[in-house]
Amino acid sequence: MGKSKNSKIISEAEPLVMAKNKSSGFNAYFLVSLAFLQMLVSSGIILGWQSLANIIKDTGAYRFLCEDPSLPCVEEEVYLANLMSISQSVQMFSVLFLSILMDVIGPKFMAVCQFITALGTFMIAVGNPRGSIDYIWYGAILQNLCGCIYIPSFIHLSNLFPKGRAVIASTFSTLYGFSSLTFLVVQLIHSHFQTTLKVSLLPLAFIQAFFVLFSLLLPNRIIHLGDSCGFSLKKCGFYSIKGNTNEGNSENQVNVVRSDRENNSGFVQSKIKPLFRSIFSEMFVVQFLLEVLVVVSVNFYVSTLSLQIEELSGLSSIEERKKIGYYWSTIFTTVSPFGSIVGVLEGYLVDRYGLWKSALVPTILLVVCAIFKLVPNVSFQLLTFIAYTTSQEAVFSSAYSLFTLAIPTDVICTFAGVNLLLQSFPVGYLPQYLISLFSQNGWTFQEINFMLIPPTIIVGVIYVKFLYTLERKSKLQSINE
Incomplete structure (x- = not known):
């Protein structure tokens, strides 16, 4: 018995479906890999503050606070310690405002956060504390302003890997702590080559600026469980392809609250009540x-x-x-x-x-x-x-x-x-x-x-x-x- 016309169409379409799935899988891995790197160089770098403080002290940027500018002093240490404390406090209190904007605007809002981080690093690199405005002070605050928001902002990408959601989410959490090594690497380069504060930090600022461009390529909407990932310059970068899987039906999902994913469910029903x-x-x-x-x-x-x-x-x-x-x-x-x-x-x-x-x-x-x-x-x-x-x-x-x-x-x-x-x-x-x-x-x-x-x-x-x-x-x- 010969094949029917419908079976012939299906068999001819199979290679196209396989190619599409393969492309979607590559896009997902590529997207998450770049997000991992962005976390590493931008999120929890304040945890490595001591290394940055050592560079600043070594260059003598705040040595003018000392009675003898040729020697380190307690005043310099206290000034930098207060700067770190204020920067960390601002980070904690800004996270709610930024997280709400992230949920409302979507993943591309990361471009704003990443720009603030890169701008802060740039201001520290070129700042002169002796001027009328201490750009190092404001740069340190801007550099760490969005730090806490990186982890929850990228968690939705774990939905691209239904069988490994927890691994992806925990990796983002891990990279926040591991990013403390960023300033340690900068300190080692500074110590080995005896570079200035500007030369030491500008490469990091440029790397962070690259991820501003990457953030602009993030999907317009949050990726849900069962969605796949595509890439098109016509669609301004990565985009989510809506799938049929419901989050509540996931194999390892646990039920704490119920949420309606459909767009016509209303803002209150889909966001406010579940929150x-x-x-x-x-x-x-x-x-x-x-x-x-x-x-x-x-x-x-x-x-x-x-x-x-x-x-x-x-x-x-x-x-x-x-x-x-x-x-x-x-x-x-x-x-x-x-x-x-x-x-x-x-x-x-x-x-x-x-x-x-x-x-x-x-x-x-x-x-x-x-x-x-x-x-x-x-x-x-x-x-x-x-x-x-x-x-x-x-x-x-x-x-x-x-x-x-x-x-x-x-x-x-x-x-x-x-x-x-x-x-x-x-x-x-x-x-x-x-x-x-x-x-x-x-x-x-x-x-x-x-x-x-x-x-x-x-x-x-x-x-x-x-x-x-x-x-x-x-x-x-x-x-x-």
Whole structure:
């Protein structure tokens, strides 16, 4: 029996469909790869602020603040420390406004954020603090203004890879921490070639400017689960090809809120209601408690690292205590970014084993690190510090994987912005309170670290139990449907 006319048409169309799918797959990989590079050179570079501060101090840009301009002084250190603190505060408080614009305008809004970042780097490079306007000061603020917005802004790209959504989302989270190496590389080049501040930073400014052009090529609308990716100059770059998959029907999706994806569902129905349901959900409270606990604990540990090492050293000479504190803290801050690589592994575990089983990894790491901090050995604290950094990135990766699988794509950026803004209040206060226990109340660091163990265990158990219950309910709902 011969083939029918319809079967002949289908067979002739198959190569075209395969070629289209292959092209779409290449576009998706290319788009995400460039987004990864953009994260690396632009997002969390403020985490490597100490390296940039070393370059600025080495070039003597603020040496005029010292009584003897030929020598470094405390005034110079304090000025740069205040600049870093203000820059970080502005970043945290700007994230909500920027995240709302990102959800409303779409991915191409990243071009505005990227331009601000590149402009800030350029202003630091060419600025002269002795002028009427301190362009280095304003440049540092602009450079880091959009830092926190990069992760939630790119999370929607994970929908291009339905079977690896958590891996992609956790990689974006990991690259935020890993981007602290950007200024370290610049510092190494500056130290080796003895370049000026301008020559050291202008290449980075030009690289960041390139990603302004890349951001203009991003899709006009957010990519949803099941969409594919195309590229056309006529359509001004990458564009999303609408698919038929519903986010609620994804294999590893968990149901926290329901959202209508259709464009005719209305702004309130598709954005406002899902956003408020997400914010006022049990999920928000649980992950908020865990992230705040982790950030407060790690910030306190990192900010007092040299002091804790001095206490552990047991040396009587103040000068020797300072030397050993500086030596070990330098080693710790150099190796810490590499611990963030575990964030990608956490994403893989989420895709492979689900949320609650994968959450055991960061939870166990957190508890172990909290206990290990009590070990009175300086060398042992190197292992503890690496593990602590690792657990922090694992927690963030777990949280952003949860966002990816539970929060509607159309509001995920605003949701993350609200989350980060609310975190900024306890994160800004509690580490200072813990430091005051040492400086004003006479507590030892061992006593403070011991105090942090019970809440770490309690919050960790609550987080894992919540994810277990959430996944169980989602599976039962999918079976009933």
